[in-house]
Amino acid sequence: MIGIGIWLVLSYNKLGVFTLSTRSKRYYKIITYGCQMNEHDAEVLAGQLEELDYLPTEEENRADLIILVTCAVREHAEQRVYGKIGELYRLKQANPNLVLAVGGCMSQQSEVAKKLKQRFPYLDIIFGTHNLADFPDLLRAAAESQETVMEIWDREGEVREHLPRVRQDGLKAWTTIMYGCNNFCTYCIVPYVRGRERSRQPESIIAEVRELVDRGYKEVSLLGQNVNSYGKDLGRDYDFADLLYAVNETGIERIRFTTSHPKDISPRLIEAMAKCEHVMEHLHLPVQAGSNRILRAMNRRYTRERYLELIEQIRKAVPNITLTTDVIVGFPGETEEDFADTLSLVETVRYDAAFTFAYSPRGGTPAAKMQEQVPEAVRKDRLLRLIELQNRISLERNQELIGGEQELLVEGPSKNDPDKLTGRTRGNKLVHFVGAEGLTGQIVQVRITDAQTWNLFGELI
Numbered sequence: 001m002i003g004i005g006i007w008l009v010l011s012y013n014k015l016g017v018f019t020l021s022t023r024s025k026r027y028y029k030i031i032t033y034g035c036q037m038n039e040h041d042a043e044v045l046a047g048q049l050e051e052l053d054y055l056p057t058e059e060e061n062r063a064d065l066i067i068l069v070t071c072a073v074r075e076h077a078e079q080r081v082y083g084k085i086g087e088l089y090r091l092k093q094a095n096p097n098l099v100l101a102v103g104g105c106m107s108q109q110s111e112v113a114k115k116l117k118q119r120f121p122y123l124d125i126i127f128g129t130h131n132l133a134d135f136p137d138l139l140r141a142a143a144e145s146q147e148t149v150m151e152i153w154d155r156e157g158e159v160r161e162h163l164p165r166v167r168q169d170g171l172k173a174w175t176t177i178m179y180g181c182n183n184f185c186t187y188c189i190v191p192y193v194r195g196r197e198r199s200r201q202p203e204s205i206i207a208e209v210r211e212l213v214d215r216g217y218k219e220v221s222l223l224g225q226n227v228n229s230y231g232k233d234l235g236r237d238y239d240f241a242d243l244l245y246a247v248n249e250t251g252i253e254r255i256r257f258t259t260s261h262p263k264d265i266s267p268r269l270i271e272a273m274a275k276c277e278h279v280m281e282h283l284h285l286p287v288q289a290g291s292n293r294i295l296r297a298m299n300r301r302y303t304r305e306r307y308l309e310l311i312e313q314i315r316k317a318v319p320n321i322t323l324t325t326d327v328i329v330g331f332p333g334e335t336e337e338d339f340a341d342t343l344s345l346v347e348t349v350r351y352d353a354a355f356t357f358a359y360s361p362r363g364g365t366p367a368a369k370m371q372e373q374v375p376e377a378v379r380k381d382r383l384l385r386l387i388e389l390q391n392r393i394s395l396e397r398n399q400e401l402i403g404g405e406q407e408l409l410v411e412g413p414s415k416n417d418p419d420k421l422t423g424r425t426r427g428n429k430l431v432h433f434v435g436a437e438g439l440t441g442q443i444v445q446v447r448i449t450d451a452q453t454w455n456l457f458g459e460l461i
Contacts, residue, residue, distance in 0.1 A: 034071025330379030
């Protein structure tokens with residue numbers, strides 16, 4: 001799932017005129033919440049700002065411009081943003097040159113945007129997800145105004161190519177292949193804040209990946225709310241399988257993609273995953289629930305039986321694939337029997353890992369208005385039981401790899417143990433091992449020597 005928001009820093013001079021900065025150098029900081037699409041949006045914002053001669057900084061008290069990239073998928077993410085806005089007020093008071101701006105999925109909701117303006121009158125810019133490409137214009141408008149500049153488009157525009165961007169990593173990169181979502185799951189706010197599906201032209205995507213190869217990147221992750229439906233709006237006979245075959249020929253060494261919707265996985269796509277040597281053996285396939293009754297209430301448009309059939313087909317085509325998923329417990333009307341269906345599905349599939357959530361009502365979604373909302377205590381209890389089951393399975397799945405060999409892309413020193421390096425397997429599992437720091441960016445072979453729930457340990461071969 002996907003959200004964006006931004007803080008800016010502006011000031012009034014002694015004459016009451018709003019200015020950007022009195023210093024010869026101007027600095028920006030972007031704080032990002034939420035999913036990978038937010039990371040992509042933050043890279044675009046950074047690119048636009050650096051074209052305006054802003055420099056990045058990690059120090060909030062040094063920034064002339066602070067950008068929050070916000071997420072509206074879950075209530076906890078919104079509360080963190082509200083808390084951060086309040087926290088940054090002291091910087092606004094101490095530095096009259098500070099500009100504060102909030103944009104993205106939270107502010108794309110008109111009621112939330114109004115709430116932001118009323119609750120935090122010191123914000124300088126409020127904008128939505130569809131205004132990303134026009135942020136420099138909003139920044140200039142804020143410099144000329146003593147009031148909050150608020151720009152929220154109700155509808156998405158055409159896909160804008162060739163926007164500047166600053167990528168955060170020289171090894172792995174995100175490439176967005178489409179925007180928006182047409183699925184309207186009853187619990188999800190994304191179609192309302194990100195708009196309907198719009199696919200980028202394959203030629204533009206291929207050119208971007210080739211540029212990444214030329215710049216030394218080893219891995220690309222293709223992003224979309226539902227990558228499996230890529231190409232349906234292009235008016236040509238070209239789908240996500242075609243795109244995978246094309247990206248596989250660009251010279252990039254590793255290809256990943258997220259997120260996949262089960263209803264749109266075709267036999268042709270499964271075949272492409274098996275045949276493309278640079279497509280990694282990892283699939284994130286959100287199931288959300290194991291009960292057909294709850295799946296219908298969620299508007300997921302597949303059954304438990306169809307999902308399990310897909311898993312069987314995928315594992316037959318790619319025997320060593322790593323499978324991960326999303327699961328929501330405590331959806332309105334979920335009974336103990338429904339929850340038992342979810343537990344049994346998780347036990348049957350034996351995911352390598354799962355992102356698990358207790359249902360949280362999101363204003364503006366059909367599920368928020370449903371009767372039979374499950375009590376919070378019940379939701380929390382079911383979440384803990386699910387986590388306990390998945391943690392056991394994750395550990396067992398990792399232990400099955402002990403003694404075997406794995407190909408790793410070395411990412412650099414371990415955050416927890418500087419004497420070790422870390423890398424990701426083709427199945428996207430994190431491995432710690434002893435090796436020279438010069439191996440960073442290289443693809444190596446290791447033998448797995450030990451396993452924990454979330455990590456593996458290995459030795460160079």
